[in-house]
Amino acid sequence: MSDDPVEYVVENKPCLVSLEEGKKYAWCTCKLSKTQPFCDGAHKGTEHRPMVFKAEKTEDVLLCACKATKSGPYCDGAHNNLEDVYAEASDAEILSMKDSVQIDQDANGKALVDGGAYVMTPNDKNDTVVGNLRYQPVIAKEDGATKLSLHRLTVSAGTTKWMEYEGVDTVLYFVSGAGTVDIAGREFNVDKEAGLYVRPGEKFRVITDEEMVIYATACPLLTDLTVTDDNETTFQTEQEERYIAFDEATANVMANRIYQELVDKKVGSNEVTQFIGQIPKSRAAMHRHLYEEAIVILTGYGKMWTGTKVTEVKTGDVLFLPHRQGHSVECTDEGGMQLMGVFYPSGSPAINY
Ligand code: FES
Structure with missing residues (x-):
């Protein structure tokens, strides 16, 4: 019989656990514990020690089981790189x-699948038109969203009115076309395959010579897009960098x-x-x-x-x-x-x- 300790990590995936605020936990670092992701003392005789941590709040978290994380005890996604191929559906799953x-x-272009998830194809006919801006919600409260909403914006040549999702973060993604986005007086040149962040309390508008398709996410409260003639907001200079290209x-x-x-x-x-x-x-x-x-x-x-x-x-x-x-x-x-x-x-x- 082999004297090698037996590893009890059966799958390179994190464990979903409920932590209680203020409680201490010992996360297994050696893979030998039979009570993953927590320590059961099986490391005795090895050089390994558990990582003891205190939960800062009561919440559900994903603790690393594969022990490859660099953010222990939490999963950081490193388990995906332990194989050459991303985890694919097994024959049994298929x-x-x-x-x-x-x-x-359905007639509105939406296919509702399990648990409120869906796939939808935006239809131009659902656009609201304001000058050279057309927009429509594709994810909203009515669709079951609780934290983020998504609008598709289509902009033709010209300058749009000022847009705002009041009081929340706005994250833009540029699907096609190029132009300039003016965030409360600060202009950013933008192109496709890139994202731009607009802080709560800032309005923005788009200036372009060609058609642009943009997706706008508002989060963490669900608010509708407001479109106005004037901008009374100012660019928040404490965060200068906003634009990231792929x-x-x-x-x-x-x-x-x-x-x-x-x-x-x-x-x-x-x-x-x-x-x-x-x-x-x-x-x-x-x-x-x-x-x-x-x-x-x-x-x-x-x-x-x-x-x-x-x-x-x-x-x-x-x-x-x-x-x-x-x-x-x-x-x-x-x-x-x-x-x-x-x-x-x-x-x-x-x-x-
Ligand atoms: S389980 Fe995800 S990094 Fe270890």
């Missing part, structure tokens, strides 16, 4: 979902996928994280996030599986995922898929369970 009900879009050369590698955070804490967005991701032809294993998320398919096509239902997704579609809703995006396009995601609360898009 078999278990073979009878999923195919959901087609740069494949510096993006994060996650097995056979890449992603890059655009707007996040580095530009002062503490509530919302925005990212761009590229996935090859593949079907991810079902997973969940602790955050509420909106996704826009930038290129490619495939399917979204949610447990008992499945629906088609294609370039231009918007996906809404309530927090903790199991899902798997399958890319069936040989050329892969590119998507933009935005979620609350902020964090890493690599963290899932």
Whole structure:
């Protein structure tokens, strides 16, 4: 019989646990504990020690089980890089979902799948028109969103009126076209594949010579877009940097996928994280996030599986995922898929369970 200690980490995935404020916990660092992710004393005789920490608040968190995290005891997504290929749906998982009900879009372009998640195709007919600005909600309170809303803005040549989501963070993503965004008197040149952060209390407008498609996320309260003739707000100079463009050369590698955070804490967005991701032809294993998320398919096509239902997704579609809703995006396009995601609360898009 081997004397090697037995590792009890069965899966390279984090553990969802409920912490109680003020309580101390001992996180296993050695993989030997049978009560993952916590210590059961099995490290005795090794050089390992548990990491003891005190919960700052009562909350559900994802604690690392794979022990590769650099943010122990919390999962930082490092488990995704322990294999060459991102966790894909197993044969058993695919078999278990073979009878999923195919959901087609309704008359409003929406396909509602499990748990309030949906895929929708924006229809120009639903736009509200104000001068050279057209806009429509694609994720709102009426759709079941609790933390973030999403509008599609289409701007033709000219200067828009001033826009604002009152009192909340606004995160813009530029899908197509280029121009200038004036945030309360400070101008930023913007181009596609980039994000821009507008702080609460700032209005913004768009100046362009060509048609631009922009997605605007408001968070963490659901407010509608207000459009006005005048701007009485001022640019908040304590946060000068606001614009982040996608740069494949510096993006994060996650097995056979890449992603890059655009707007996040580095530009002062503490509530919302925005990212761009590229996935090859593949079907991810079902997973969940602790955050509420909106996704826009930038290129490619495939399917979204949610447990008992499945629906088609294609370039231009918007996906809404309530927090903790199991899902798997399958890319069936040989050329892969590119998507933009935005979620609350902020964090890493690599963290899932
Ligand atoms: S489980 Fe270890 S980093 Fe996610």
